[in-house]
Amino acid sequence: MEIDNYxxxxxxxxxxxxxxxxxxxxxxxxxxxxALHAFNIxxxxxxxxxxxxxxxxxxxxxxxxxVFCSAKIIDQRNVTSSNGISELxxxxxxxxxxxxxxxxxxxxxxxxxxxxxxxxxxxSALDGxxxxxxxxxxxxxxxxxxxxxxxxxxxxxxxxxxxLSLEPNNYSNRKIIEAAENNGHFCEILNTKxxxxxxxxxxxxxxxxxxxxxxYDAIIPRIxxxxxxxxxxxxxxxxxxxxxxxxxxxxxxxxxxxxxxHQSLAINRIPMPDTAFANxxxxxxxxxxxxxxxxxxxxxxxxxxxxxVILAETKKAASSVISAFQKLNAPFIVQDFVKDANGxxxxxxxxxxxxxxxxxxxxxxxxxxxxxxxGGKATKAKITLDxxxxxxxxxxxxxxxxxGVDILRSNEGPKVLEVNSSPGLQGIESVNTVNVASLIIDYxxxxxxxxxxxx
Ligand code: ADP
Numbered sequence: 001m002e003i004d005n006y007x008x009x010x011x012x013x014x015x016x017x018x019x020x021x022x023x024x025x026x027x028x029x030x031x032x033x034x035a036l037h038a039f040n041i042x043x044x045x046x047x048x049x050x051x052x053x054x055x056x057x058x059x060x061x062x063x064x065x066x067v068f069c070s071a072k073i074i075d076q077r078n079v080t081s082s083n084g085i086s087e088l089x090x091x092x093x094x095x096x097x098x099x100x101x102x103x104x105x106x107x108x109x110x111x112x113x114x115x116x117x118x119x120x121x122x123x124s125a126l127d128g129x130x131x132x133x134x135x136x137x138x139x140x141x142x143x144x145x146x147x148x149x150x151x152x153x154x155x156x157x158x159x160x161x162x163x164l165s166l167e168p169n170n171y172s173n174r175k176i177i178e179a180a181e182n183n184g185h186f187c188e189i190l191n192t193k194x195x196x197x198x199x200x201x202x203x204x205x206x207x208x209x210x211x212x213x214x215x216y217d218a219i220i221p222r223i224x225x226x227x228x229x230x231x232x233x234x235x236x237x238x239x240x241x242x243x244x245x246x247x248x249x250x251x252x253x254x255x256x257x258x259x260x261x262h263q264s265l266a267i268n269r270i271p272m273p274d275t276a277f278a279n280x281x282x283x284x285x286x287x288x289x290x291x292x293x294x295x296x297x298x299x300x301x302x303x304x305x306x307x308x309v310i311l312a313e314t315k316k317a318a319s320s321v322i323s324a325f326q327k328l329n330a331p332f333i334v335q336d337f338v339k340d341a342n343g344x345x346x347x348x349x350x351x352x353x354x355x356x357x358x359x360x361x362x363x364x365x366x367x368x369x370x371x372x373x374x375g376g377k378a379t380k381a382k383i384t385l386d387x388x389x390x391x392x393x394x395x396x397x398x399x400x401x402x403x404g405v406d407i408l409r410s411n412e413g414p415k416v417l418e419v420n421s422s423p424g425l426q427g428i429e430s431v432n433t434v435n436v437a438s439l440i441i442d443y444x445x446x447x448x449x450x451x452x453x454x455x
Pocket of ligand 1: 273297299303304305306307308309335336337338339341343344345368369370371406408417418
């Protein structure tokens, strides 16, 4: 073969499949296989499809800038480096571009930080090149500015996703896992209660069953009302570690706390039923009047699935419920009963500021609560532009990327009842043709800078 391409002892290369457009590399004819200097090298995936996820600081002068990569493991090899130390390394295969030459090469991963050269190019990658060991940069010179320029719009990789949930096998989790796997990702269900936290300012960690949890590209919190506080702490810890969380800890907290949620809706001028809250028993009459008198709805702040929601038809009934709650020291809100809603409400599913699906939930005959858990039924909904707008605004007011917004249809227009941070998928998917789970994964990919998969 005619050799017409020269490389020096140092060159710029790019690894497009790892989203690394410019890397400073050293050629090393003493090594057969090329190597990348990575950190947090961790394996994931399934037994028959083992992947490796690792970080690279591609810019030798800025060790705070990291790129996370994932690739299929093709082999494991014992490599003895120039200092004589032998180490077992994962081998991946990836495309390298040196000047005008593009080729797939095997690359080993080694945990070495703060090295000027992030890559060592071995003999197998230099096949067809002539090496001038006393010269440098004989190929095209690249620049770190390439990291700032437009994203490589063809870039995709397998994501390692953690789902925080107490119910590994429920419909929503199964659908999310299926959608993620269809797009080449891997999910692991993490039981929120079994996570414990190591709160250190320079090295926050989440532990699980006696081990430190690995790094995830994203966390999907499915935090039920029974463990809101602890769930928020776990999500917060992942945020401190720099992991993208589908809904943030603070947005979960605001939407779950009925009082904070209503205040947030009010600040953003989002219509809702008249609502009052007070702590002192002397205010009972006043609270009832504030909520426009009986009939009214009294709700425990901790209520979920309609379990702590009571309809008081008369003022007398309202006062007894209120004083009972006060005696129990159970915080509650008092709300105008929206009779026109006729025992049904509207659930709008919002992902990334867009309404992607909706349903009407109707209460069973003898109830005013339409929660599906309380025996309500889901049917297809035709929603108005106004309802769509209000749902988007409500999700935004809570700061939720994924939200189920519940709206009551009243004669005065739509009124927001609640914004749910872990909306279930079963009801909504049963009356819509869209695959909501796959839209969640698409949104997550977009946030992590992956290009769209062509389906
Ligand atoms: P939870 O968080 O326990 O589900 P909600 O506030 O969502 O509590 O109330 C449960 C159900 O009760 C709603 O889905 C709705 O059907 C009914 N409901 C709640 N508040 C009102 C109200 N102010 N007027 C009419 N119906 C209501």
